[in-house]
Amino acid sequence: MGPNFREILPLLARNQVRFILIGGGAAIAHGSAKITYDVDVAYARDPENIRSLVKALDPYAPYLRGAPAGLPFRFDEATVQAGLNFTLTTALGDLDLLGEVTGGGTHEQLLPYSQEMEIFGLKCRVVSLEKLIQLKRAAGRPKDLEALAELQALLEERSKLES
Amino acid sequence: MNSDLGRLLAAVDFCDPVIDAYKKDIDRTLLRENLKLSVDDRFQKFERFLEYVYELQEAGRRARSSG
Numbered sequence: 219m220g221p222n223f224r225e226i227l228p229l230l231a232r233n234q235v236r237f238i239l240i241g242g243g244a245a246i247a248h249g250s251a252k253i254t255y256d257v258d259v260a261y262a263r264d265p266e267n268i269r270s271l272v273k274a275l276d277p278y279a280p281y282l283r284g285a286p287a288g289l290p291f292r293f294d295e296a297t298v299q300a301g302l303n304f305t306l307t308t309a310l311g312d313l314d315l316l317g318e319v320t321g322g323g324t325h326e327q328l329l330p331y332s333q334e335m336e337i338f339g340l341k342c343r344v345v346s347l348e349k350l351i352q353l354k355r356a357a358g359r360p361k362d363l364e365a366l367a368e369l370q371a372l373l374e375e376r377s378k379l380e381s
Numbered sequence: 382m383n384s385d386l387g388r389l390l391a392a393v394d395f396c397d398p399v400i401d402a403y404k405k406d407i408d409r410t411l412l413r414e415n416l417k418l419s420v421d422d423r424f425q426k427f428e429r430f431l432e433y434v435y436e437l438q439e440a441g442r443r444a445r446s447s448g
Binding site (some may be wrong): 220221223224246247249250251253335336337338339363364366367368370371372375376379 | 421427
């Protein structure tokens with residue numbers, strides 16, 4: 219199953235989960251033409267937000283992506299509190315929950331580098347294009363080189379439009 | 382300008398010959414078209430493209446199974 223931005227983002231927003239869209243979804247929001255296969259969000263790790271996150275996702279059977287079936291995994295507040303980053307499958311599609319992002323830190327640290335955008339009729343915070351480039355660079359993955367080139371080209375094109 | 386912002390801008394301006402090499406093959410007309418769209422429209426375009434990819438994958442699977 220591919221990334222289900224249409225259902226996952228409004229679900230989180232409706233449940234007052236504080237999150238920032240990062241990764242391929244943020245790239246699309248900024249105008250990228252690349253394909254992505256999951257929804258990546260940086261989430262705030264305070265107890266109230268973790269409670270909202272668990273409540274929002276609980277009906278959609280979140281489970282560890284790629285893990286064998288039948289593991290004693292429970293997506294509850296204690297699990298999220300004890301962990302940090304989760305790559306999940308859900309009934310709505312794949313979702314990566316990041317408590318900390320390489321090169322970007324926590325949700326709070328990313329907040330000044332995010333902007334509010336209206337996506338599917340709801341306001342969501344999305345990491346800025348400049349910061350997204352920095353995050354991709356910090357990740358240092360060879361598979362990101364082409365994506366990085368596209369994001370930089372996007373930044374150049376956007377600057378031309380704004381000047 | 383605070384030091385964090387300065388570092389961020391410096392990073393964006395940073396030139397990497399490998400990335401520059403990839404940049405030559407980027408279809409900028411596609412990016413310019415996307416920049417004209419609203420954020421919602423960009424996601425809808427992505428969804429349509431993804432459906433197309435899935436259809437192609439399915440067609441490939443059918444072709445392989447029919448031998």
